[in-house]
Amino acid sequence: MCPNAHRLATIAQRIDGPTPDPAEGVFETTLVVDGKAVEVDAHLARLESSLDALYGLPLPAEAAGLVANAAHGTALGRLRLTAVPAAGAATASVRVAEVDRALVFPDWDRAVELAPVAVPGGIGAHKWADRRLLERAEAEVGPAVPLVVDSDATPLEGSRGNLFLVCGAVVITPPADGRVLPGITRARAIEAARGLGIELREQPLGPDDLADAGEAFLTGGVRGVEPVRRCVGVSEWDFGEVTARVAAELRRSWLG
Incomplete structure (x- = not known):
């Protein structure tokens, strides 16, 4: 060495x-600028890839809409999209918080x-x-x-x-x-x-x-x-x- x-x-x-508990799911975090999530398509694609690789599940159909609705009206923020495996599907949830510009x-x-x-x-x-x-x-x-x-x-x-x-x-x-x-x-x-x-x-x-x-x-x-x-x-x-x-x-x- x-x-x-x-x-x-x-x-x-x-x-x-501890090793991560798969039951808690996977997530993406992205910046929101003027009401829109930055690089949203790429983040959705990566989340979709993780869901398929880890659970054999598709991205929830409502994920893109949840992101768009949550980002709307936020000038500068942090958006977190979480997907959790359930019975034969995945559920999605979103939360947004304001971010200090600095x-x-x-x-x-x-x-x-x-x-x-x-x-x-x-x-x-x-x-x-x-x-x-x-x-x-x-x-x-x-x-x-x-x-x-x-x-x-x-x-x-x-x-x-x-x-x-x-x-x-x-x-x-x-x-x-x-x-x-x-x-x-x-x-x-x-x-x-x-x-x-x-x-x-x-x-x-x-x-x-x-x-x-x-x-x-x-x-x-x-x-x-x-x-x-x-x-x-x-x-x-x-x-x-x-x-x-x-x-x-x-x-x-x-x-x-």
Whole structure:
């Protein structure tokens, strides 16, 4: 094991939380802007895929209508759509809450701190409604955001967003290999970076990448692009040009 991997494995708190209870279902979270859910079709498609893969059930027919009705009249908010398996079908429910504008595409003064936590096999490719494992991780390292690493110290993702590192002129994010959530905003950030002419690679990260990167950011369905200031015991980063460019591109798409 390389020195950085050994250090990361040593400082990462192992989280032996309960496995998610499938009976609680799966969910999607997205931003609402001017009465409309952002990237709604992509979120519905991912929820549909999870329901089929996990339960062999279709997306409830009323899901899109519930989202549209709940988002209506909300200037800026967070929408959560939950689907719960029932007898031969799934039921859908929606809730919306207002969001502080400063939390959406936050400035550097709100950059987050990551703290590594070891979750063997990662969080996985589905957004489980049962979030006891993540809540336990957040309680252990808060107010830092948990950085999920595998048992071999491979960095995977943040507890609330996919991880991107800027290494020289290249942006790297872990592949959607079943250990991380295939984030909708992750996909949009990849498209944005490549559209800006930035080289982007989807490849496994190592502890050396964390130590050597010049910038880091998370992507998520509500915060958009969230700059990262440091990873406890590993590295500190600056708010650099690449993070700013990707954030600006997505901000224009979402907020106009």
